[in-house]
Amino acid sequence: MTSGAQAADLPVAKAAPVDFVRICSTYGTGFFYIPGTETCLRVSGRVRAEYLYLEPYDRADNAIGFRARGRVNLDSRTATAYGLLRTYIRMEMTRNTGAYGSASTSPNIAQAFIQFGGLTAGRTVSFFTNPDLPAPNFGDLRFDDPSNAEVNLLAYTFSFGNGFSATLSLEEGRWVNNEFDFPLFGVGATSPTLAPIAFTYGGERMPDVVANIRYTGTWGGAQLSGALHQIRDVASGLTTVDGVVVPVINPITGLPYPAYADTDYGFAVGAYAYANLPFLGTGDTGWISATYTDGAAGYINAGQTGSIGNAFISAGPLGLPFADAFVDPLTGDFKTNKAYGIAGGINHNWTPTIQTNIFGSWMRFDAPGVAQYAIPATAATISAGTAGATTGLVDFNEYRVGANVIWTPVEGFLIGVEALYIRVDPQGRVAIPVADATGAPTGTFSATGSEDTWEGRLRIQRDF
Numbered sequence: 001m002t003s004g005a006q007a008a009d010l011p012v013a014k015a016a017p018v019d020f021v022r023i024c025s026t027y028g029t030g031f032f033y034i035p036g037t038e039t040c041l042r043v044s045g046r047v048r049a050e051y052l053y054l055e056p057y058d059r060a061d062n063a064i065g066f067r068a069r070g071r072v073n074l075d076s077r078t079a080t081a082y083g084l085l086r087t088y089i090r091m092e093m094t095r096n097t098g099a100y101g102s103a104s105t106s107p108n109i110a111q112a113f114i115q116f117g118g119l120t121a122g123r124t125v126s127f128f129t130n131p132d133l134p135a136p137n138f139g140d141l142r143f144d145d146p147s148n149a150e151v152n153l154l155a156y157t158f159s160f161g162n163g164f165s166a167t168l169s170l171e172e173g174r175w176v177n178n179e180f181d182f183p184l185f186g187v188g189a190t191s192p193t194l195a196p197i198a199f200t201y202g203g204e205r206m207p208d209v210v211a212n213i214r215y216t217g218t219w220g221g222a223q224l225s226g227a228l229h230q231i232r233d234v235a236s237g238l239t240t241v242d243g244v245v246v247p248v249i250n251p252i253t254g255l256p257y258p259a260y261a262d263t264d265y266g267f268a269v270g271a272y273a274y275a276n277l278p279f280l281g282t283g284d285t286g287w288i289s290a291t292y293t294d295g296a297a298g299y300i301n302a303g304q305t306g307s308i309g310n311a312f313i314s315a316g317p318l319g320l321p322f323a324d325a326f327v328d329p330l331t332g333d334f335k336t337n338k339a340y341g342i343a344g345g346i347n348h349n350w351t352p353t354i355q356t357n358i359f360g361s362w363m364r365f366d367a368p369g370v371a372q373y374a375i376p377a378t379a380a381t382i383s384a385g386t387a388g389a390t391t392g393l394v395d396f397n398e399y400r401v402g403a404n405v406i407w408t409p410v411e412g413f414l415i416g417v418e419a420l421y422i423r424v425d426p427q428g429r430v431a432i433p434v435a436d437a438t439g440a441p442t443g444t445f446s447a448t449g450s451e452d453t454w455e456g457r458l459r460i461q462r463d464f
Contacts, residue, residue: 027077039078046071046463050138053456054099057317065099071110083117088124110150118157120169126151127169128210128299130223130272134285135345135359138457139420141400142363143289143343144270144299153210163216170207174229174298202232202260208296220275220285229266229296231324231334237261261327264334266295281349288344295324295336300363313365313398315424318451320396322365335368341398353408360401367395395427404457412463423452 024031024040031040052065074089090111096104113122125131129144140148155169212225237257239248247256274287291300301322313322325334345359404418426449 026079031075031077034076037078039076041077042073042075044073044075044464046073046461048459048461050460051458052099055316055453055455057453062099065101066097067094067100069094084115086115088113088115118159120153120155120157123150123152125149126153126171126210127155127167127212128171128225128227128268128270130214130221130225130274132216132221133272133274133287133289134347135287136347136357136404136406137345137359137402137420138404138416138418138459139400139402139455141343141359141361141402142300142341142398143291143361155210163221164214165216166213167211169210169212171210171227173204173208174227174296202234204230205232205263206230220273222273223271225268225270225272227268227296227299229268229298229324231264231266231295231336233261233334257327258333261334264295264325264336266293266297266324266336268293268296268299270299277346280346283349284347286344286346288342290342292338292340294338295334297322297324297337297339297365300339300341313396313424315398315422315453316451318424318426320365320424320426321367326367337368338364338366340364340366355406355408356403357406358403360399362400363398365396365398397425397427399423399425414459414461416457416459416461418457418459419454420456421452421454423450425450 021035022033024033027040027042030042030044032042033039034041046069048067048069048071050067050069052067054061054063054065056063069092071090071092074087076087078085088111089109092108092110094106094108096106109123111122111124113120113124125146126144126149129146129149131146133146135141135145135147137145151171151174153169153171155167155171157165157167159165208230209228210225211227212223214223215221237248237259238245240246247259249256268291270289270291272287272289274285277284277286293299313320322339323337325336327334341361341363343359343361345357347355347357349355400420400422402418402420404416406414406416408414
């Protein structure tokens with residue numbers, strides 16, 4: 001008789017080896033190896049809650065706004081024989097209500113780019129600005145703010161060593177305004193509007209060409225930047241009447257406008273610098289930005305990369321036009337506008353968890369002298385074609401001054417409050433709607449001087 005099989009004689013299935021997640025310390029904290037690969041990955045994110053008070057002008061204005069924003073970052077890096085291969089994705093979703101704009105939820109691929117050696121391709125911060133600026137302002141200042149200057153691009157960076165580099169970048173156009181207008185006041189229901197002839201941007205035929213030279217050192221850094229921007233229009237001298245396309249007649253000369261104002265080129269130059277200020281306190285910093293634009297005002301408009309629907313810079317009831325160019329009322333050709341200014345700020349750390357930031361900006365808008373304003377007396381007179389006195393297009397200065405206090409009780413978590421004062425100072429006459437005692441517009445216009453407003457923010461934010 002044979003004995004039965006013993007347990008030790010039975011086949012035993014071997015367990016699959018456990019592939020533990022390994023820490024990748026090569027690129028800093030938070031990276032780990034994707035199992036089965038030599039690629040390092042870091043997952044991070046942000047949640048922001050922000051509450052806005054915006055000084056209202058009349059009863060119809062929203063004075064308070066609510067914002068909630070979520071962000072997820074994915075950063076992968078692989079060492080190759082040709083250098084570092086990096087991919088980066090930043091996904092955001094924002095819910096705005098009230099003073100932030102009409103209730104909306106906006107998903108956004110804020111950044112998505114590939115870096116391979118010196119090559120950068122995709123969506124990231126424009127190479128016109130300096131992403132290292134220590135500028136923790138909540139509201140907008142008039143400079144190419146790296147927190148708002150994300151564009152699609154194709155760039156190559158040359159590294160020279162010792163902190164020096166240079167970049168050449170082809171970037172999507174910075175459209176400040178998607179319409180050009182013959183600069184005579186028409187009329188809207190409550191305020192003057194630029195009318196009567198709309199000039200729409202033509203198709204993009206060349207990208208903005210951006211270049212910079214950058215230095216980064218232990219004390220801080222500096223950068224010089226330049227950009228070339230194309231301006232094209234379509235059907236500037238044509239309109240449609242009863243379904244028929246007809247020429248637009250120049251109200252000054254009585255002759256038809258050219259069908260197109262053709263093509264022009266604008267440019268922008270910028271200088272940025274920041275430095276550690278240990279004599280003020282541990283971790284204190286200061287920064288400054290100076291920008292000059294001619295026909296490329298998007299490079300000073302708080303990093304605005306999309307079109308501004310109404311193309312106005314506003315404070316209270318006052319709104320002044322802000323665009324790359326206007327059209328010469330005599331020739332129908334483009335006349336580029338100039339915009340230039342400086343911005344800067346200082347950060348001081350009172351304790352390891354409490355800091356104060358003081359910041360501001362000054363911007364000058366300088367339009368060509370041939371542009372014209374008509375100052376109407378009432379909505380009825382302008383609609384009837386009997387405008388009031390005509391003056392040169394109003395140039396203006398805009399000032400923004402603000403401060404915030406930020407408490408960081410836990411690393412990566414902050415609670416901050418900020419106040420921002422805005423003043424627009426027109427260098428000439430300008431019309432604003434006259435309101436009645438309830439704040440409702442009366443349909444009558446009057447000339448005014450400077451106008452100002454202010455806004456306050458509470459921000460609660462966690463980065464992880």
